Amino acid sequence: MPFDIDVLIVYADRDNEPAHAGEPGWVTQFRKFLELMLTQVLGEKPNVQLKSESSLRGGVDNAAVWVALLSQDFVQSGRCLDHIEAVFKHAGTEARSRVFKVFKTPLNVQDQPPRLRELLGYEMYQLDPDSGEIREYTDYFSTEAERQYWMKMVDLAYDIYETLLRLRNSTSPTESKNLYKRKTIYLAETAHDLSVQRNIIKRELQRHGYTVLPNQTLPGSVQELERLVRRDLDESALSIHLIGNAYGEIPEGSDRSLVDIQNKLAAEKSLQTKEHAQAFTRLIWISPHLAHASEKQKGFIETIKRDVEAQEGAEILQTPLEDFKNIMREELEEAGGKRVFAETSGRSIYFMHDKVDHREAKPLIDVIRQSGFEVLVPSFEGDLLDLRQQHIDHLCNLDGAIIYQGKVNEQWVRMKALDLLKAPGFGRRKPIVAKAIVTAPGASLDPAGFKSQNLQVIEEDANRPLESLKNFLLEFNA
Template structure:
């Protein structure tokens, strides 16, 4: 075997059950993950599978960069698997870098035997079946209706492991990395309603060489959490706080939420230093607080009041606008000025506005009229690719996500979950290398499409129209957005 193993996939034989593809669950997982990570690394990673029956010595574990345990009730019961994880942690106890990424294959009743894994990142790879109202395993990673949901989870994992593997192996990804790697940002943990947005922003900042803290999941006990936040924040010269419509959970032993505590510690640090060059705070507050509870409203009022006493910048603007400001402040300025790079924005050949019309292959005929209507209005229309294997289709999709100006998601015969996953892809576009804001996000849904706060919070417009009225609905929408949608 090679001197070093990039990744050890640790699993039980019971979790490698045969899928519809004919391969085992773990085997298919490895195949997909290996392709995605290989694209990021520019070379095939060395990934080794190990079940509880395969032997690996402590000396072998010393040659492992990263371990990915595939957690399940069977894994927790396996003494051999649990001992392997504990041995790896013991060998690397002096190493502060995250070297473990947990795959949660199915919900776990308890992790008392693996409590030491709490601080390491988790990636759930199961789904909630709304019809059965229960959590179920993925039976087919290539399921057409679930492929976007599944591949987004794989992409998240691949990016996180890639960033860590670069550090562990001492790889330099770009000229930018070496120039601005000393800049660290405390990107505060958020309530559940903004976790996706935080991850998107985190990934984009990391891509451009910033070190992001907290580096691990925060402790659950109040005292330990405060100490960890202070320790991590002391390494940074700026903190960014995203405050949505939820107050968030409180740690054990405190009546204040994690979001509140982090902001308080940042305010104290800012007050102590009294110099924005040494430490500054940027706070985004959702301009839509109609559903906020009393404790959350009080928290926001306190922030606004305390801003008169401490240096900070507060922004109550649409989230996309805020991300544009962050992009300008921390990415474009840092790169363009320090590296003397001029970023070329992708443009259509005729200079017109680019609209990404997103639809499923089963609706290809139904969108013909929509494409014609958009083209006749002067827009350049780009569409998904349905040729080649799923990886090639995903690559085309990611390239489109970097290019478009506005996007339209057409529901057609697909379900509500498909629509939501496509909408999430739009939100994650900056993490795929997009360097400009999104002007408009529109869902053309069926009358039965269930909409909730997710769409309004993320500034996604929704039009529910029968097929015969879709053209009229689009024309009306373009007219209302004429100030932004100008071909």
């Protein structure tokens, strides 16, 4: 059935009031960014419309997808709540896959509209990992926005994209799920400090046809939480647990965190399957950077490392995240009996640089080509969306990546580094063999800020130009 609107965004009036006169409101900015992301993945501009609280007059628009922008004002608006109820009645059993809830501000499960409580949410507000303070984004290109807002935006865009494709192909959610014969994986919910890393792994698993659980918001009470986690673990052949500095949220009625409870229940599942000779494995990744972990979190980690029961059926790794992802791929390939993630044997390097640095970049590009690599480079002329699509194509096809910083600032470099992190979400199907940032003499860059992304920072020596780059290329060949 054809739809008049691809995506309809429903919001409360006050949520789009500009912070300063003459500036666009939060909702207007959200629509702009979502439309841009969807254009990139669909290959065409979608029809994305806004519907404010004051314009809701009864009846339901002929939309493929609805996005509810949740806030205190939204849940206090009778019109917004009535509209969501009408949408669910209109869409019937498909509503769960066609309605997306996005949090402009945090809301407890109990405060959310009942129809939306079990849906997975996309948090688009700013959370300070150290203080726990929550703020709305005003600078969409800050470091924190890169880590949180844009990663969630990519996640949302791809989930909407898959729904739009399914609706255009007239495939039911059940039929779509049956296209994939691979196993179900329980990817445990994490504390806030690892939400980005979890989303990256989730997206990569989904792009390779795995069903990832949990696929709904976990309940706030411990009894209901344990029931749902056990149910999802029973459907899964593998569980993956990511553990960092934060102990995590403690559900009502428990003295353990959500992260701790999931690990405990997965250990119980391992013991049960061992007794019944069934296959169930666990992978636990512990961050190698735990300088800011609380005493309670340190105790939890020590328990995992030393307690035989907590380790039941688990492989525990405290390595860089990229190394863990490689081990995860191997585990999945062995479980499936075939290679799922393609081996990388190509010879292409994407050399990312800005137009202002093109002249200085040319000698480096020549060295890469002379070393036997195909060099992918950005274009600077043409339609903005076409250029962005070419950039995404390069991210999907590269074998190695180099970001060049000459006259551009560190913020530009961070945006390109973020694109490398998001590559699985753009459709990339193989790991990146090597990646580096090359800085020109005199360029200002803090290498420490890129260690967590496994990005090697190469500083050009004015007295020995290109020497460090050549060494990197030799390592690539090793």
